[in-house]
Amino acid sequence: MDVYRMAVLGLVMGVAFGFALEKGRVFEPGVILGQMQFRTFTMLKMFLAAVVTGLVVLAALNGLWGVKLHPKATELGAEIVGGSLLGIGIVLAGACPGTLFAQIGAGYRDAWFALAGGLAGAVAFGYAEPALRPLISGGPGKLTLDALLGLPFWAVALTLAAVLTAGLYALERARPWRADLGPEADGLRE
Amino acid sequence: MSQTRTDAHGLAPTCPVRQGGDALRRRAWSPYAAGILIGLLQVPAFLLVNTALGASSSFVTLGGHIAAWFDPGAMDTAYFAAHAAGAKNWWQVALVIGIGIGAFASARFSGTRRGAVAPVWRRAVGISGFAPRAAMAFAGGFVLLFGARLANGCTSGHGVSGLAQLAVSSMVAVAAMFAAGIAAAMLMRRV
Numbered sequence: 001m002d003v004y005r006m007a008v009l010g011l012v013m014g015v016a017f018g019f020a021l022e023k024g025r026v027f028e029p030g031v032i033l034g035q036m037q038f039r040t041f042t043m044l045k046m047f048l049a050a051v052v053t054g055l056v057v058l059a060a061l062n063g064l065w066g067v068k069l070h071p072k073a074t075e076l077g078a079e080i081v082g083g084s085l086l087g088i089g090i091v092l093a094g095a096c097p098g099t100l101f102a103q104i105g106a107g108y109r110d111a112w113f114a115l116a117g118g119l120a121g122a123v124a125f126g127y128a129e130p131a132l133r134p135l136i137s138g139g140p141g142k143l144t145l146d147a148l149l150g151l152p153f154w155a156v157a158l159t160l161a162a163v164l165t166a167g168l169y170a171l172e173r174a175r176p177w178r179a180d181l182g183p184e185a186d187g188l189r190e
Numbered sequence: 191m192s193q194t195r196t197d198a199h200g201l202a203p204t205c206p207v208r209q210g211g212d213a214l215r216r217r218a219w220s221p222y223a224a225g226i227l228i229g230l231l232q233v234p235a236f237l238l239v240n241t242a243l244g245a246s247s248s249f250v251t252l253g254g255h256i257a258a259w260f261d262p263g264a265m266d267t268a269y270f271a272a273h274a275a276g277a278k279n280w281w282q283v284a285l286v287i288g289i290g291i292g293a294f295a296s297a298r299f300s301g302t303r304r305g306a307v308a309p310v311w312r313r314a315v316g317i318s319g320f321a322p323r324a325a326m327a328f329a330g331g332f333v334l335l336f337g338a339r340l341a342n343g344c345t346s347g348h349g350v351s352g353l354a355q356l357a358v359s360s361m362v363a364v365a366a367m368f369a370a371g372i373a374a375a376m377l378m379r380r381v
Contacts, residue, residue, distance in 0.1 A: 001238065006277035007284040009238060013231055014288015017243075021289065022296035023216070024224025030310035036368075036375030046221035046228075047349060050261030051244035053229020054354025061236055072348065073373045078340050079348075079359050083366030085337025086344060088368070091374040092330025094308065096345035097338055098245035100331070102284045107304035113324040117331025120247035124332070125339040129269040132340070143358035156356055170223070177221055183303050185218045185302070188310060188381065 018102050027102035029094025030187030036091055040180040040187045041171060048164050055161040063154030075139040093117070217300040228350060233310050235351075242355065244347030245289075246338035247273055248282040313381035341366075 001009070021027045024046045035043035061067035090096055093114040095103055100118065103111035125132075146156040182188045213219070228243070235243050238360070246337045254270035265271050273279050297304070317326065338344040341363045343352060353362020 001277060006239065009234065010281040010284030011287045011288040013234055014285040015292035015295070016229060017228060017285065018289035018292025019296045020224040020227040022293040023219035024221050025218050026221065026224070027293060029308040031311055033314060033378070035374055036371045037378070037380045039380060041216050042221050049222045049225025050228040050350045051353045053226045054232045054350060057232050058236070058354055061233070064208040067236055069355045071355045072342050072352055072359045074359040075342070076362060078342065079363040080366045082337045082339070083363035084339025084349070084370035085333050086341055086363070087367040087371030088374045089330050089334025089368065090345070090371050091338050093327055093334050094310070094330070095238060096245070096313065097249065097334060098286060098289055098346045100343065101289040102293035105290035106297045106302070108308060108321045109326040110320070111304040114327040114334070117328035118335040119253040119256060121332035121335035123253040125336050126250060126254060126257070126267055126269045130267070133330040136340070145356040147354035148358070152357065160356070166201055179219055184224050186308065186310070188313070
């Protein structure tokens with residue numbers, strides 16, 4: 001597909017993505033911060049529902065039709081340090097890189113500054129990457145749980161999907177989602 | 191179903207979670223419905239784009255082109271050059287722009303209006319003015335994307351997509367993300 005058709009496809013998929021983020025309320029800073037403070041569980045529920053769906057979908061695509069997967073290479077230092085910075089950034093920005101755009105669309109004006117900061121952060125990393133590369137690379141490659149266990153991807157994926165679904169069922173019993181959203185659907189109680 | 195009454199903050203006072211009626215006009219969907227829809231987007235991502243859902247590398251594509259306005263040598267950097275062109279990179283840029291449009295449409299359909307700054311910030315960190323919150327958001331965005339690019343993925347690429355592919359790298363990144371996020375959030379007031 002050429003770049004223009006690909007851009008149109010991206011736009012259409014993005015609209016669906018943004019719609020789901022807004023309706024699911026996970027773009028709200030109060031919902032994201034509330035998850036990290038264990039006050040509300042909307043973000044975890046939505047996140048795990050997306051993971052479970054992805055596991056089932058990819059088990060089918062890969063297991064039945066051999067569609068190639070794209071797991072990222074294991075570089076433990078980069079993932080621990082980078083993941084930690086990502087978590088701190090989520091709390092300060094009140095957003096993830098994707099939900100930031102949903103905040104802009106929904107009308108939060110401070111999110112434009114988070115976007116500017118994000119572009120600056122990505123550019124800073126681009127310039128720092130040659131110096132950081134020796135510290136990052138040299139990991140064990142594309143490790144996946146199914147390969148480590150020596151089992152087919154679809155079997156491990158469907159097992160994990162079942163375990164996560166049971167966990168979500170228990171979580172929903174303990175914390176019904178409607179009560180978690182709060183009266184203004186922004187993760188704040190009052 | 192449209193909401194006409196709003197309070198001083200421009201927020202509708204009615205119960206946010208209405209049941210039945212038109213799904214597009216509803217203010218909130220169950221997080222499970224929303225999550226399943228996002229998970230299903232992996233089908234066109236893998237079959238048509240030959241990649242997994244992700245968001246953070248689009249910042250390198252856009253940021254690299256912006257950097258090239260100021261620094262003509264920016265595209266000599268291998269990292270910027272790798273993200274500058276090609277269908278997959280522009281697909282992801284279009285994806286994040288689409289996220290903004292989709293959220294805008296969704297909020298419009300439900301009549302949900304949002305102020306300049308979410309009320310959680312005044313409660314959690316005592317910030318009430320726009321300028322200090324804008325500065326915090328900029329700093330947060332910087333750390334967010336520096337971290338995501340260092341980890342080679344964000345909540346979408348490592349989280350939603352990486353875990354669904356059983357990638358060990360993503361399990362480590364997501365664990366670090368939640369651990370540091372929880373630690374940072376616990377330093378703020380619980381509201």
